Structure formats: C-alpha cells, structure tokens
Amino acid sequence: MPPASALNPLSAAAVHPKQDAVFGMFPSRRSVVHSTGGMVSCTQPLASEAGQRILKQGGNAADAAVAVAAALNVTEPAMTGIGGDCFCLFFDAKTKEIHALNGSGRAPKNTTVQQVRKELGLADGKNGKIPQYSQLSVTVPGAAAGWVDTVERFGSGKLTMEQILTPAIELAENGFPVSEFSAAFWKNSEPYIRDASPNFREILKRDRSSENFVRAPRSGEIMKTPTLAATFRTLAAEGKKGFYDGRIAKAIVDVLKQRGAHMELEDLQHHLEKGSEAPKPISFRFTGQNTANPGHPASSDMEDRYIELWEHPPNGQGIVALMALGIFQELEKTQQILPFAQEDHNSISYLHALIESLRIAFADASWWVTDPDHSPIKPAQLTDPAYLAERAKLFNKDKAGRHSYGKPGKSPAHNHSDTVYFAVTDKDGNGMSFINSVYSQFGSCIVPEGCGFALQNRGSTFDLGPEDHPNIYAGGKRPYHTIIPGMVTHGRTSVPDDRHLHSVFGALDAPRVCIGAGMPDQGETGGATVYIEEGVPEEVVAGLKGMGHEVEVLYGMERAMFGRGQIIRRHVDADGDVVVWSAGSDMRGDGCAMPA
DSSP: OOOOHHHHSSSHHSSSOOOOOOSSSSSSOOOOEEEESSSEEEEOOOHHHHHHHHHHOOOOHHHHHHHHHHHHHHHOOOOOOOTTTEEEEEEETTTTTEEEEEHHHHHOTOOOOHHHHHHTTTOTTTTOOOOOTSGGGGOOOOOHHHHHHHHHHOOOSSSSSSHHHHHHHHHHOEEOOOOOHHHHOOOHHHHHHHHHTTTTTGGGGGGTSGGGGGGOOOOOEEEEOHHHHHHHHHHHHHHHHHHHSSSSHHHHHHHHHTEEEEEEOHHHHHHHHOBOOOOOOOEEOOOOOTTTTSTTTTOOTTTTTEEEEEEOOOTTTHHHHHHHHHHHHHHHHHHSOOOGGGGGGTTTHHHHHHHHHHHHHHHHHHOOOOOOOGGGHHHHHSHHHHHHHHHTTTTTTTSSSOOOOTTTSSSSSOOOEEEEEEEEEEETTTTTEEEOOOOOTTOOOOOOOOOOOOOGGGGGBBOOOOTTTBOOTTTOOOOOBOOEEEEEEEEETTSSOOOOEEEEESSSSSEEEEEOOTTTTGGGGGGOEEEEBTTTTHHHHHHHHTOEEEEEEEEEGGGGGGOOOOEEEEETTTTTTTTTEEEEEEESSSSSEEEE
C-alpha cells in the first residue's frame, strides 16, 4: 500500500518531503526542450525563469546569464553566489568568436605561505592545504566584478544592471519556496554556518522554536534574504565600486579580521581596479570516433567535419578536458582503442580508456594549473599534440596506472614520481557558458554583516608545499580552480573560417564516473578512487576492479558528487534554415530547461 502522501498530493508530507529522502528513488523521463527564441538551462526553475524574463525583455545571452547567476545566489546559496568567483565563455554570433572572462579573486596581498603554514601549525617538511572552513581559505570574491564586466563586455546594451538584477532582488525580498536539493544542502551546512560567524541568522530561516530562533529552510518553505537583496541593489546602483569600495567591502574585511584572517580593504580595491581578465580561450579540435563520417548522428552531413571543444584557460582546470580528449584521440590513432558505438557507452573498455585519459590529464593539472601570472608554462605546452602523444604512451589497455605529472617538452613516459553551472542562448545565436561557485557548500560559511551571502573558501585549493609547486600559496595570487565552463563548435577542415556553435554545456543523464582529483578532500594522493554512479552494470564495475581500478559505487544522495549538468544544442532546421535550440537539464538537480 503506498503512503498517504502518495495518494494525496496536497498532504503536508508531499509538499515538504523528508529531508533524508532517497535521491532519485523514482527516476522519471525528461523530454528535450526545443525553442527558436533562445533557451535557459540551469539547476533551479526560478533562476531559469529569471533568465527567461531578461531574454523576453530584449536582453541577450550575457544579460540573461547574470540574471540567472544572481537568482541562483538567492535560491541555491550553498553552491554559488556573489561571495565567490565566476568564469564564462561567450560565443558571439556576429563574429563567430569565442571570448573568455576570468572572474576569480586573489589571496590577501600581505600574506605569505610561511605565515599561513605557521598559523595552521603545519610541521616543517609536511605538505598540505588550508582547511576548508578556515578563515585563511577566503580569497577576494570575484563574482561581483565578473557580473558587471560580463554585461559591459558581452551584453546587449539594452538593459541596465538594475533591470538584470531585479528578478533576483524580488526573490530575495519577497521570498521563494525552497527546492528539495537546496534544502538538503542547507541542512547539511547549518552547523557550519552557525559556527563560522556571528551573522549566521542572515542566511537561515526564522523559527522561534529553533536554536537561536533560526534554522535551515525546508523544502517548500518560503525563504527571504533581505540583506542579500540590499547587496544586489547596491551593485545595481553603484556598480563594482559599490561592492569593492564601500559598506560591503568593509563588512567583508571586518568579519574576516574578527576570525583572524588578513584581508584588507586594499585587496578588494585592487580587484576593483584590475577588473575581470579576458584571457584567450583554449581549445582542441577532435576528429576521432568517426566524427567526420557523414553517417555520424551529429555530423550535419559534413564530410571533413571536426568538433572543437573550448575551455577557459588556467587558473581553471578546463584544460584537463582538452588534454584528456587529445589523449583519447591519440589512443584511437595508435589503435590502442577503436571507435566506440553508442551501445559501448559505459562499457568496460570505454570507461577504462576514459578514466586513464583523465587520470593522466589530472596528474598534470594537479601540478601545473595555477594563476597564469605565476605559471612556469603556457597552456599550449600541455595541449601540444606531440606532448599528448607522449603522455598517451602511459596507457595500458589491460590495467590501471598510477601517473604523476609530466614535463612539457620532454618525454614523460618514464616519469614515476560544491558549484553550479548553467547555459543560456538567445534568438540572435549568441551562447553563454557560465559557472559561478563558492567552492564547498556555502564556501567558508562566513557571512559579512548586513550582506546576506557567504564568502568562498577557494583558497583551500592552494598548495602549502613543496616550495617549488606552481600552485604554492602566495599573497596576491589566484588559486587553482575546479570550475570549468565548456562550449563546442564545429566546422569543416577545408574551410578555415567555417565555425558554428554546436552546444553550450557543462554534461547529463547517463550514469557517470568521477575522478576526485582537485577536490579538497583528496589529499596528496590526487584522488586514486574512481567513483561510479549507480546504474552502471555490476559486471562493468567488476571488470574495472579486475584491471586494478579502485572503484566505489555511489548511491542515493551520495550521487551529488557527480554534479548537475546543463546543455543547449544548436541545429538548423532543413526546411527554412531556422535555428533551433534543444536543451536538457540534469535530473540530479531541481532545475529545468526553459525556452524564451
């Protein structure tokens, strides 16, 4: 007999499900969403609606992306917010160019790695990282500048910042019903929020029956964050200066100094002066796996077709995807693997090749990815085909390997040594791949007084040793970032300037694998465990273990490790040359794809 809540959809239990409910207990099919007027795909329907509203008001994909980012700060503050950093890739339909924006902040200038090690009590000769909930993990939040710079550089010019932030301001002031995943993340983080700063009440729900009269909001309950709305109003009225040189900046510095951190107003003002950087995007052209075959499902009948994967350059780890793709292509070229059919997806041979390609790439990234202003190498050295061909020699088709970082320019084969993503497109053909993160759930959990947001803990990705590590902590330096916006274009090799937007993506429904490299809890092992999502056949898991892979299958809410992807695919209808956007939103989240 089903529970009463299942029979009565209006029951309280149905509206407010158990906070420990099983993840995906009743998985359901989601259809692809199609539109000719643009699309928003993100992890929260109210945030999708915010972006849709901006598109309908005449804004473009960049304008709508900032509206979505702000709305997600309100509705999913555990994952994202103005207290964190952002990165984006923008496809300009007029020029067919891809642009990148780096909205990440730096460590306080007046600090050193020796000072941090001493304050953490790290013994001489011992390597490590800054603990996630330490005040020393907080770096300058770059998102506020990133939002303003995104609108100024890529926006339509038709809407003001106030118009773009209005949907998020309304959600924060009037309140919104909390979604299931967001409620679960809030509950998990509540004890950390309470301990992190005296301003914890600003991001918890009022309840006179609870400790300190506040608690984490539950699914379906209305949550208001008026101080966050005030922060957005300041940014809308005063621009970047209102965030980095005024009341908000002072509140950030004050709360961090109360905790014993060393950020100064000058650190925030320096970010105001520097603004978000616009590095050259990095890419890899992939022609393997029958991509150029006219019979390929996504070939668009182009005989000499290629697809090109675009990523944001370091200090983000998007370069891992390019390197892994290059290694994968080299394995096919040298016949270590053969072209896979659709039914081979998540097979033993496919996953082994994928895992090993990623392992080799992550081994490099964990050493070489850092602030580009402090890097001894260039991204092009790591994605050079000759270098990737040497790295591919580490692959063994019969067993798992343990790989250390390579040395670009030399043969390395002998060497043994919590985020939201969303995608937006518009009726003019522009595409935006955007990611905004506070890193761990609610970041450091430290809330500046009167601001309504938590500060990120991105500094916990710095290395505190050895001294020659490229990502070693230094004052004024940007840390390694795990967040990676992605974009795919396609064209023909015979036509040099033939480039079309293929898709804006960040992943989706099929069971996933995850290598924990780069995550804060992986320590110095680089993440040896391969996490596999329930749904992958047991014989595949057994086969990978037989090859020597350390495999752990994740079930239920543990599957949150695999993230929540979004994708928007572009194609041109054969009858009338009409551009059609086709989108999907990951079933692992509360979100949806919404047409404009």
